[in-house]
Every structure is written in structure tokens, then in C-alpha cells.
């Protein structure tokens with residue numbers, strides 16, 4: 001945070017941050033960044049694609065001006081859906097990339113007026129079924145409660161990390177003071193693609209995050225790729241134990 005504060009001067013026009021990265025459990029301290037951005041009067045854009053649905057996300061507590069989210073990840077909504085939040089006070093400083101008959105009104109031969117609300121970022125034509133599905137997914141998550149969801153996720157992820165770190169040659173790669181449900185690790189001397197494939201054959205789904213997905217981070221940490229095995233609230237303790245046993249078998253095969 002102090003490094004960020006030191007960087008701030010008149011040339012800074014935007015602070016843009018990923019709340020939770022795609023390749024690990026790190027939860028960035030968004031509200032602390034929001035306070036710094038707010039004090040300096042700099043717009044703050046937060047990519048919350050990996051955090052929405054797994055933890056409480058409150059734009060006022062965080063202090064972000066714009067926030068983007070997706071339906072298909074921890075929210076468990078339909079693929080191809082997502083959403084953008086824009087704080088009203090910043091709306092007039094942003095130009096939507098495209099304007100059409102939903103985002104603006106044609107009011108004279110050479111004049112249009114943009115909508116006064118965040119719908120200026122929407123298109124007339126859209127994926128209605130997907131939007132309904134996204135709404136249902138959001139309601140479903142809210143019914144369980146994001147606090148309860150996050151508590152359960154963290155319980156499982158902490159147990160998973162603790163068990164993984166007992167395995168010889170396995171290094172848990174999650175960073176940060178606060179860690180969420182994305183569990184990432186490397187297995188020394190193995191081809192991670194082969195491990196993931198063999199886990200899949202045993203009905204355990206996880207994936208490989210390649211260096212190219214988050215090049216600066218992976219390069220900085222000297223990692224070529226890693227295994228990404230997130231948990232959600234519906235996972236069980238038994239499934240984690242089975243993952244650990246199966247990983248050990250697969251690794252030794």
C-alpha cells in the first residue's frame with residue numbers, strides 16, 4: 001500500500017486492479033486501495049470476476065468507481081454473461097465503446113444524448129436467457145448468503161492447502177494475507193498437464209494455469225505453470241481427502 005501511495009501524482013489517471021487473480025488464492029486488499037484512490041481522487045476500477053460469488057463484495061465498502069464481474073465463475077451462472085457496475089458520480093467521465101438506441105437517444109439530426117445512468121453501457125440486443133440465468137444465480141448466492149459461502153469456502157480451502165503442503169515435492173503457491181477458494185500448487189519434477197489429465201480420468205476436475213495467462217506474476221515468481229484446483233461451498237471434506245490420495249497415486253504412477 002505504501003508503494004502505491006508513493007506512485008501517486010498528477011499523471012495517475014486510473015487505478016486498475018484484479019481483486020482475485022485467475023491463478024491463485026490471493027485476495028488483494030481492495031478496500032485499502034479504494035481508500036488511497038478515494039483520498040487522491042483517482043478513479044478505481046476493480047476486476048471482481050474471480051471474487052464475485054465466493055465472498056461478500058460491496059462497492060461502497062471497497063470504494064471502487066467501476067467493477068466488472070462474470071456469471072460463469074463462483075457465481076455459478078450461465079457462461080457468456082457478466083456485469084459492470086459504474087458509480088453514478090463518475091458516469092459522465094466515461095464514454096461507452098458503442099452507442100445504440102438503448103445507450104443513447106437520437107434527439108436531433110446531428111445530436112444524440114447518452115442515457116443518464118449506467119445503462120449507457122448496455123446494448124439494445126442482448127442475451128435475454130443468459131441475463132435471466134445470471135439474475136437467478138445472483139439470487140441463489142444471496143439466499144445462501146455470501147458470508148456463509150465464503151466461510152465454507154475458506155474452511156475447505158485452508159484444509160486443502162494444509163493437506164497439500166504435507167505432500168513431498170508439492171508447493172502451495174497461493175499468496176496473500178487473505179486467501180480464498182482458488183487453491184494453486186506445483187508438483188516438483190512432474191508434467192502438470194499429465195497430472196491434471198489423470199485426475200480428470202478419475203473424475204477430479206482441475207486445470208493447469210499457464211505462464212502466459214498471468215505472465216508478469218508467473219515470471220516474477222519463476223513458475224512455468226501450476227495446477228489450479230479451486231473449491232466451492234458444495235465440495236466436501238471427503239472430496240478433498242480423495243483429491244490428496246488420488247494426487248499421490250497419480251504422481252507415483
Ligand SMILES: Cc1ncc(COP(=O)(O)O)c(C=O)c1O
Pocket residue numbers: 018020021022047049050070071072082
Ligand atoms: C481475473 C479475471 N478477470 C476476468 C476474467 C474474464 O472472465 P470472462 O471471460 O468470464 O469475462 C477472468 C477469467 O478467467 C479472470 O480470471
